Amino acid sequence: xxxxxxxxxxxxxxxxxxxxxxxxxxxxxxxxxxxxxxxxxxxxxxxxxxxxxxxxxxxxxxxxxxxxxxxxxxxxxxxxxxxxxxxxxxxxxxxxxxxxxxxxxxxxxxxxxxxxxxxxxxxxxxxxxxxxxxxxxxxxxxxxxxxxxxxxxxxxxxxxxxxxxxxxxxxxxxxxxxxxxxxxxxxxxxxxxxxxxxxxxxxxxxxxxxxxxxxxxxx
Amino acid sequence: xxxxxxxxxxxxxxxxxxxxxxxxxxxxxxxxxxxxxxxxxxxxxxxxxxxxxxxxxxxxxxxxxxxxxxxxxxxxxxxxxxxxxxxxxxxxxxxxxxxxxxxxxxxxxxxxxxxxxxxxxxxxxxxxxxxxxxxxxxxxxxxxxxxxxxxxxxxxxxxxxxxxxxxxxxxxxxxxxxxxxxxxxxxxxxxxxxxxxxxxxxxxxxxxxxxxxxxxxxxxxxxxxxxxxxxxxxxxxxxxxxxxxxxxxxxxxxxxxxxxxxxxxxxxxxxxxxxxxxxxxxxxxxxxxxxxxxxxxxxxxxxxxxxxxxxxxxxxxxxxxxxxxxxxxxxxxxxxxxxxxxxxxxxxxxxxxxxxxxxxxxxxxxxxxxxxxxxxxxxxxxxxxxxxxxxxxxxxxxxxxxxxxxxxxxxxxxxxxxxxx
Numbered sequence: 168x169x170x171x172x173x174x175x176x177x178x179x180x181x182x183x184x185x186x187x188x189x190x191x192x193x194x195x196x197x198x199x200x201x202x203x204x205x206x207x208x209x210x211x212x213x214x215x216x217x218x219x220x221x222x223x224x225x226x227x228x229x230x231x232x233x234x235x236x237x238x239x240x241x242x243x244x245x246x247x248x249x250x251x252x253x254x255x256x257x258x259x260x261x262x263x264x265x266x267x268x269x270x271x272x273x274x275x276x277x278x279x280x281x282x283x284x285x286x287x288x289x290x291x292x293x294x295x296x297x298x299x300x301x302x303x304x305x306x307x308x309x310x311x312x313x314x315x316x317x318x319x320x321x322x323x324x325x326x327x328x329x330x331x332x333x334x335x336x337x338x339x340x341x342x343x344x345x346x347x348x349x350x351x352x353x354x355x356x357x358x359x360x361x362x363x364x365x366x367x368x369x370x371x372x373x374x375x376x377x378x379x380x381x382x383x384x385x386x
Numbered sequence: 387x388x389x390x391x392x393x394x395x396x397x398x399x400x401x402x403x404x405x406x407x408x409x410x411x412x413x414x415x416x417x418x419x420x421x422x423x424x425x426x427x428x429x430x431x432x433x434x435x436x437x438x439x440x441x442x443x444x445x446x447x448x449x450x451x452x453x454x455x456x457x458x459x460x461x462x463x464x465x466x467x468x469x470x471x472x473x474x475x476x477x478x479x480x481x482x483x484x485x486x487x488x489x490x491x492x493x494x495x496x497x498x499x500x501x502x503x504x505x506x507x508x509x510x511x512x513x514x515x516x517x518x519x520x521x522x523x524x525x526x527x528x529x530x531x532x533x534x535x536x537x538x539x540x541x542x543x544x545x546x547x548x549x550x551x552x553x554x555x556x557x558x559x560x561x562x563x564x565x566x567x568x569x570x571x572x573x574x575x576x577x578x579x580x581x582x583x584x585x586x587x588x589x590x591x592x593x594x595x596x597x598x599x600x601x602x603x604x605x606x607x608x609x610x611x612x613x614x615x616x617x618x619x620x621x622x623x624x625x626x627x628x629x630x631x632x633x634x635x636x637x638x639x640x641x642x643x644x645x646x647x648x649x650x651x652x653x654x655x656x657x658x659x660x661x662x663x664x665x666x667x668x669x670x671x672x673x674x675x676x677x678x679x680x681x682x683x684x685x686x687x688x689x690x691x692x693x694x695x696x697x698x699x700x701x702x703x704x705x706x707x708x709x710x711x712x713x714x715x716x717x718x719x720x721x722x723x724x725x726x727x728x729x730x731x732x733x734x735x736x737x738x739x740x741x742x743x744x745x746x747x748x749x750x751x752x753x754x755x756x757x758x759x760x761x762x763x764x765x766x767x768x769x770x771x772x773x774x775x776x777x778x779x780x781x782x783x784x785x786x787x788x789x790x791x792x793x794x795x796x797x798x799x800x801x802x803x804x805x806x807x
Binding site: 194327 | 493494496497498499502505509513514515530531536556786787789790796797800
């Protein structure tokens with residue numbers, strides 16, 4: 168996977184200027200931006216948006232490249248749930264997780280991008296997005312038990328290009344289990360894995376199919 | 387030396403000396419009219435009817451065998467002790483979820499940019515999804531493109547014995563098929579070993595799919611429903627397809643024809659307002675049976691459905707609803723799509739072809755291919771390649787990599803500073 172200079176620039180700016188916390192100091196942002204750059208026009212959905220670092224980075228690169236499409240954020244902003252996530256690992260201080268929808272929108276305004284907030288849990292899938300389809304998705308919501316797999320299940324049939332997920336690491340075994348299972352389904356495959364970031368792509372036709380000389384004659 | 391011929395005996399009166407089974411039957415009819423003809427006597431009563439056959443040593447499991455009596459090819463299940471299992475002893479094949487370490491089915495799917503377009507085509511102007519039915523046949527060219535998980539699909543319909551195909555089985559087991567179609571005769575679907583399944587007949591009788599459409603409701607297929615042949619034929623063919631002194635009565639040249647007719651019937655009757663049909667795994671390219679016999683009727687129904695306002699969709703490389711040609715290749719004769727014949731006259735026969743064949747050329751040869759491009763047909767898709775992969779593989783210089791690596795390393799250096807030595 169190629170990490171574009173632009174992706175690093177955007178990540179640096181987001182981490183410096185965002186009000187609140189960017190997950191793991193934004194370490195995954197350049198890899199998320201690289202994935203968005205590889206996708207065409209279309210909507211993106213971000214699960215677990217918190218202060219909005221990842222969603223804003225996506226919106227910025229889409230704007231930079233002139234890619235059409237909205238950026239949706241799904242987050243219940245449930246303090247109790249966030250606390251559970253925080254106590255799972257010592258490295259997150261609970262007070263850094265108390266984000267609010269207002270802070271998300273303030274950050275979006277600061278960076279000059281538009282985000283569509285669905286103030287709900289990602290599972291069951293929000294009714295507002297029942298018929299919505301996306302070109303890309305980023306999962307960074309509830310990391311425990313069935314939640315990462317449920318997020319993938321909710322996305323697999325409505326995302327056309329890439330589904331990514333943060334915290335694919337030893338500390339989050341449920342995330343690892345869900346993504347491992349996801350990349351072995353009959354419709355999704357591993358795209359790339361960098362540090363704690365993992366991206367899945369659609370299973371593609373065989374390369375031999377795509378280049379078959381007899382599939383179409385140019386007559 | 388003459389060989390002594392075996393004779394048969396009557397199991398009711400112990401009379402011996404019959405030279406054939408028909409002679410025994412005739413004797414029973416005349417002398418024992420109240421008894422069964424050719425009774426299934428105990429082996430001790432009819433030792434002469436026991437036949438011992440020595441078969442070649444075979445590995446346990448399903449094995450092909452040529453019947454020693456009629457020479458037809460069949461399949462048997464060989465038990466661990468080397469004997470052949472009776473039908474009740476044949477183990478039920480495990481479901482795909484039970485197979486551990488089994489051969490992984492090859493994964494294939496549709497190109498992401500096409501999936502985007504499928505989503506877009508399935509939408510009504512208000513953004514909601516049309517009532518779409520996806521149908522799947524068994525041709526490997528496009529069957530793997532079936533959208534098993536995509537949203538915006540109301541029902542999925544499959545047919546025949548495809549439930550046992552490696553990349554279909556688990557979808558059926560997980561309840562992703564809404565209707566099944568088995569429109570063949572009973573003698574055909576009750577066969578044990580079919581093309582894709584070891585026991586299609588048992589499967590049909592189970593509760594695997596909620597609705598199974600057949601020629602009639604069969605008592606031993608609990609989920610079967612009758613295809614309303616006469617009602618549907620009178621509705622859509624009736625006085626619409628004249629021939630000679632009358633009208634064509636039926637024109638269903640393959641199972642898809644019935645499936646499309648059913649969609650039209652349900653729309654007309656207000657049962658379901660179907661708006662779109664997607665067809666995968668149906669090519670009808672095999673010349674003798676499929677191309678010549680099966681394709682005409684199906685294409686007629688496709689046209690009728692489209693005229694009724696039902697959108698019809700195929701993967702871009704499907705042969706159906708497209709002009710074809712045959713080309714000779716090093717692998718033999720192959721069928722190919724022939725875009726030039728999609729607008730006969732405008733595009734073909736071309737002057738170039740005529741010149742090559744030394745045919746006479748008239749005046750105004752420059753008036754060739756005047757169709758041009760039409761606005762709004764930008765979605766027409768020819769060579770599908772993954773845009774993402776295409777971008778990843780785009781041409782670049784080593785300097786690009788150097789710049790990118792420098793930026794990436796500078797980014798990662800920030801995090802290393804935080805790590806205690």
